[in-house]
Amino acid sequence: MKQLLAIVLVAIFFSTAYASVTATQKITIKVEAINEISVSGDPETFLISEDKSSIVDSSTTYAITTNQTNKKIVANIDKELPKGLTLKVQLDPPEGATSNEVALSTTQQDVILGMGPVAAKDMKIHYTLIVDEKPEIAESSVKVVFTIVDN
Numbered sequence: 001m002k003q004l005l006a007i008v009l010v011a012i013f014f015s016t017a018y019a020s021v022t023a024t025q026k027i028t029i030k031v032e033a034i035n036e037i038s039v040s041g042d043p044e045t046f047l048i049s050e051d052k053s054s055i056v057d058s059s060t061t062y063a064i065t066t067n068q069t070n071k072k073i074v075a076n077i078d079k080e081l082p083k084g085l086t087l088k089v090q091l092d093p094p095e096g097a098t099s100n101e102v103a104l105s106t107t108q109q110d111v112i113l114g115m116g117p118v119a120a121k122d123m124k125i126h127y128t129l130i131v132d133e134k135p136e137i138a139e140s141s142v143k144v145v146f147t148i149v150d151n
Contacts, residue, residue: 034067035148039125046129055129062146063121064094070151073112077104078143084133089144094120101126104144113151 043057064073075089081104090101093112102109 031067034065035071036063036065037073037146037148038063039146043127046127048129048131048134050134053131055131057127057129058124060125061122062091062125063123064115064148065119066115066148067117069116071115071148072110072151073115073146074108074149075102075104075111075144075146076106076108078106078145080106081142082135082137082140084131084135086130086132087142087144088128088130090126091146092124092126094118094123101128104142108147108149111146115148115151 040061040063043060046055046057048055073091077087081087087104088101089104089111091099091111093099094115095118097115097118098113100110100113102111
């Protein structure tokens with residue numbers, strides 16, 4: 001009887017000891033999509049005079065962060081420009097992407113193509129206002145909207 005009790009105690013001891021030697025868990029990590037763009041501020045007023053057919057401004061910058069692939073930046077303005085004016089924009093592209101100069105309208109235009117994961121700041125924004133004919137208004141303003149979307 002003592003032998004049987006000893007065998008049972010040894011079996012319980014070893015099964016308990018082996019059961020606690022190794023345990024595993026699966027940890028799943030998921031990073032939410034990050035797609036952020038910001039601009040440094042507004043350019044100075046574009047002053048149209050008799051002797052200017054275009055006005056160029058590169059005083060502002062943008063910053064972008066995305067942890068996704070196959071992204072692009074599109075741009076549009078919130079309302080039509082006065083007759084006789086065309087506003088173009090071009091962004092310095094982050095590494096690995098390409099840039100297009102586009103004439104802005106209320107329809108989104110592709111400005112940067114082929115972005116992958118990137119974190120960049122102090123990237124130049126280049127505006128060109130083309131004056132085909134002097135507008136009949138004294139002053140006007142539009143908002144330029146930059147958006148990160150799928151390529």
